[in-house]
Amino acid sequence: MLNRTSFTAASVLAAMTLAACTSAPHATTPATPSSVSLQSHEWQLHKALNAQGTVDPQWQLPGRPQGPAPTVGLRFVDAQTVSVENLCNRMHGRYTLNGTNIQVERLASTLMACPNANLMALERKVGQWLPQARTWRIVGNPNAPVLELQFDNGARWQLTGSPT
Known part of the structure; x- marks a missing residue:
């Protein structure tokens, strides 16, 4: 009887350990949840990098030595429309996604x-x-997502997101 009780206790302990192991990665994994998407945030240009990975000064406005103009904004209105905001004019166009590929018309x-x-x-x-x-x-x-766009020439834009 003692062996059967020990076996039962060990089985319960093993089951609890396995349950704890299967739920732990969800609490600690910094994966971006599905609630963060192109459409769920407004994106502001934070940093523009050239193909070598250094800050690209062509995206800095004169008089703003602190970095790229924070006024360049992208908003993915729906599953096919992107707008560029906070510049002189409003710009918009269509975009398509295929996995991690993006094509902006x-x-x-x-x-x-x-x-x-x-x-x-x-x-x-x-x-x-x-x-x-x-x-x-x-x-x-998820609280501070960054959208990275990579271009044909290897340059990258990093845009910070704020919920819409």
Whole structure:
């Protein structure tokens, strides 16, 4: 009888240990949950890197030495429309996803004059570059996600997300 009781106790202990092991990774894994998506956040350009991985100064506005212009924003309105926000004009276009691949079509834009020539030049560059994006991924923790877009030439944009 003592052996049967010991065996039962050991079995219960083993089952509890296995249950604890199967639930632990969910609590500690920094995986991005499905609730973080392109559409669930507004994305602001935080850092632009060239193919060598160094900060690319062409995305910095004069007078803003702290980094790329924080005004370049992307919003993936739905499963096929992206808009560029916070520049002189509103730009939008269609995009498609295939796994980690992204294809952005040529962007349409309003044609308002902009009193800031540097901001207007930045806007033109964004309109030329965004259709060259090839891959995307969301990294970081769910409270501070980062969207990484990689371009044909190896350059990358890192955009921080805030919930919509």
